[in-house]
Amino acid sequence: MTHRNGIRGTSEPCLDSEASRVLEQANGMEHDKVQEANDCESEERGHAGEHTRSMAGPGVITAPDGGWGWVVLVATIMVLALTLAFPSCVGIFYTDLQNEFHASNSETSWVPSIMTSVLHAGGPFCSVLVERLGCRATVMLGGVLSGVGMAASSFTQSIGQLYVTAGVITGLGFCFSFQPAVTILGHYFVRRRAFANAMSSTGTALGLCTLPFLGNYLHTELGWRGSFLVLGAVLLNCCVCGAVMRPLQPSRRRGQPLMNHGPPPPEEEPEKKKTGWVRTVRSYVVASLKKHMAFDQLCNNSRYCVFVIGITWMMLGFVVPLIYLVPYATAYNMEQGRAALLLSILGIVNITVRPPFGIIFSMPWFKGRHIYVFAWALLVNGISNSIPCIGPGFMVLLGYVVIYGLSMSVVGSLMFTVLMDIVEMNRFPSALGLLAIMESFTLLIGPPLAGVLIDRTGHYFFVFFACSTVVASSAVFLMVSFCWLDKRDRKLSKQGQPSALPEPARVTAVDVAPDCQYRSVPTEGDKDKSSANGAEYITSV
Numbered sequence: 001m002t003h004r005n006g007i008r009g010t011s012e013p014c015l016d017s018e019a020s021r022v023l024e025q026a027n028g029m030e031h032d033k034v035q036e037a038n039d040c041e042s043e044e045r046g047h048a049g050e051h052t053r054s055m056a057g058p059g060v061i062t063a064p065d066g067g068w069g070w071v072v073l074v075a076t077i078m079v080l081a082l083t084l085a086f087p088s089c090v091g092i093f094y095t096d097l098q099n100e101f102h103a104s105n106s107e108t109s110w111v112p113s114i115m116t117s118v119l120h121a122g123g124p125f126c127s128v129l130v131e132r133l134g135c136r137a138t139v140m141l142g143g144v145l146s147g148v149g150m151a152a153s154s155f156t157q158s159i160g161q162l163y164v165t166a167g168v169i170t171g172l173g174f175c176f177s178f179q180p181a182v183t184i185l186g187h188y189f190v191r192r193r194a195f196a197n198a199m200s201s202t203g204t205a206l207g208l209c210t211l212p213f214l215g216n217y218l219h220t221e222l223g224w225r226g227s228f229l230v231l232g233a234v235l236l237n238c239c240v241c242g243a244v245m246r247p248l249q250p251s252r253r254r255g256q257p258l259m260n261h262g263p264p265p266p267e268e269e270p271e272k273k274k275t276g277w278v279r280t281v282r283s284y285v286v287a288s289l290k291k292h293m294a295f296d297q298l299c300n301n302s303r304y305c306v307f308v309i310g311i312t313w314m315m316l317g318f319v320v321p322l323i324y325l326v327p328y329a330t331a332y333n334m335e336q337g338r339a340a341l342l343l344s345i346l347g348i349v350n351i352t353v354r355p356p357f358g359i360i361f362s363m364p365w366f367k368g369r370h371i372y373v374f375a376w377a378l379l380v381n382g383i384s385n386s387i388p389c390i391g392p393g394f395m396v397l398l399g400y401v402v403i404y405g406l407s408m409s410v411v412g413s414l415m416f417t418v419l420m421d422i423v424e425m426n427r428f429p430s431a432l433g434l435l436a437i438m439e440s441f442t443l444l445i446g447p448p449l450a451g452v453l454i455d456r457t458g459h460y461f462f463v464f465f466a467c468s469t470v471v472a473s474s475a476v477f478l479m480v481s482f483c484w485l486d487k488r489d490r491k492l493s494k495q496g497q498p499s500a501l502p503e504p505a506r507v508t509a510v511d512v513a514p515d516c517q518y519r520s521v522p523t524e525g526d527k528d529k530s531s532a533n534g535a536e537y538i539t540s541v
Contacts, residue, residue: 068246069188073196075241077203079139079181082238083119083146083174085207085347087112088322090166092215092340095330096224101159106451108159112323113447114167115174121440122175123433124293130429135180136245142176143238149173150232154225166228170235177238179436182416183429184245193420194366198358198413205350205409208322212343216336294423294431303422306481307371308435311415314378314474316442317467320450321385321404322346325397328460332392342394342401349405350412357413370418375479377410382472389461 090112098108129138149169156162182200189196214234218227297304322343329339361370384407387400416432423431450463 065189065191069185069196071244072185072188073199075244076181076185076200077206078241079177079238080200080203081207081210082235083142083178083207084204085211086174086235087116087119087171088208088319089211089215089343090115091323091326091343092212092219092336093224093227094323094327096219097159097162100224101162103159104451105454106448109323109447109451111159111162111166113444114163115171116319116447117440117444118168118171119174119178119440120436120443122172123179123436125172126176126179127429127433129176130180130183134247135184136242136247138180139177139242139245140239142173142178142180143236143240143242144173145176146170146173146238147232147234147236150228150235152232154228154232173235173238175436177242179429179432181241181245182432184247186416186420186428187248192362194362194370194417195358197417197420198354198361201409201412201415202351202354204412205347205354205405207347209344209347209351212340212347216340219336293437294427294434297423297427297431298434301423303482303485304431306478306485307418307422308438310474310478310481311435312438312442313477314471315439316446317385317470318381319443320446320467321388321464323447324450324454324460324463325388325401328388328464329392329394329397331460334392334394338394342397345398346401346405346408349402350409353406353409354413357409361413361417368421370414370421371482372479374411374414374418375475375482377407377414378475378478379472381407381411382468382470382475385464385468385471388464392460 094108097103097111098105101108126138129141133141146169149165149172152169153162153166156165185196185200186193215227215231218230222230294304298308299305325342326336326339329342330336360366361373366373381404384400384403387403388397390396419431419435420428450466453462453466454460
């Protein structure tokens, strides 16, 4: 430095010193960037074998496919056991409710009907709560609502009050617990999603297995009012299950993502600020419907449209046999305990076969074929509903619940998997919400229509025959429709035209609440299927 100053003279040392300092700072910054890149690269290599990583850059939330996800899976199983299986067990108290309120079959059947319908129809409200509160808080809120609703039902003095407490309040609590639990499970598991969905569906079987025994014991010891009070306390366990459903956290990187440093949104012009409140409300409603209800999928995704129509028609007769099985058996002098045992056997069959079904359906051969397995199982389920028409004997009904349980296991294991196959994962909550709204109408009118049929004819077997026709016809509709869609897409692909499959899934963050921000990534099997069909799918009762 002294030599250079001697050559240049005494007027340049300050400039030379300043240039040297800038050069050193540039070199230091370059060294830091290289070191940071090396650190990130080594970190990604270290975690590549632990879980599937998305390709969207910093801040991406990845599915662990294990770890704490197994705890979330167990919690989801318990939530489904306490929610989806509960309306079917109301049949144990069916006769007592009729005698207490002097109600007919159709009037009494509105209690489980409203409960099941609200459980599904509350989907959009549940989606809004998940956005505001997160999955964990929404599940816990549902546990509080369902527990309070059942406890309040024990003090009702009319069948109309029971519609509100057991039907609306408890059903809404079931909805707030059930749907966020299924959604968060789909984000915790990607590669093992089919297995996780099949295992979670055993929760319904677990509830069918245990709740009839519990309800029958409580009915014998405490009567229906005391039973409802105790069952309300049992439903509070949904709060415990929701507490362990902690949200996934994004991977931490140095610095802030560049997307957060973009230019601020342009301010609205004064004319736009002066728009009327009617237009503001209308814009908000339209935006909310678009966000929480997948009407665009219903219009543009033909597979989703067919699936919604088939499931909506199926629900008209799918749950009715479970509600009327115990009243049918006791009407022909079967003991209450043996009649409740039939529901427990149905639950045992489901618990036994759903785990191996989950493993089998996770095999690569079933990729793209889930809908056909689902339709065949639904066809068997519909045909099995005609078995009780033979007679009310215990052995006949035992054979019925075994066949019904086997087919129900396949249907329950693949219900959400099929839905996740035909819609993008970031649209799954809204697609599930719209499906729940559609099927809630048939779930609402199904049991009362069956009650009217019993009051008019005086026989229960007409109900089982009607359910057999409805469920079997929905299975045939799904099978024929998806075969036609696959044939059409193959024909279009041969002609070099774009198929009508859903548009490729984009790797974008799910727009939900901060407590429930998740990102799922396609599995290897999904990539194979997308390359075969010409579109990418994101896959996951």
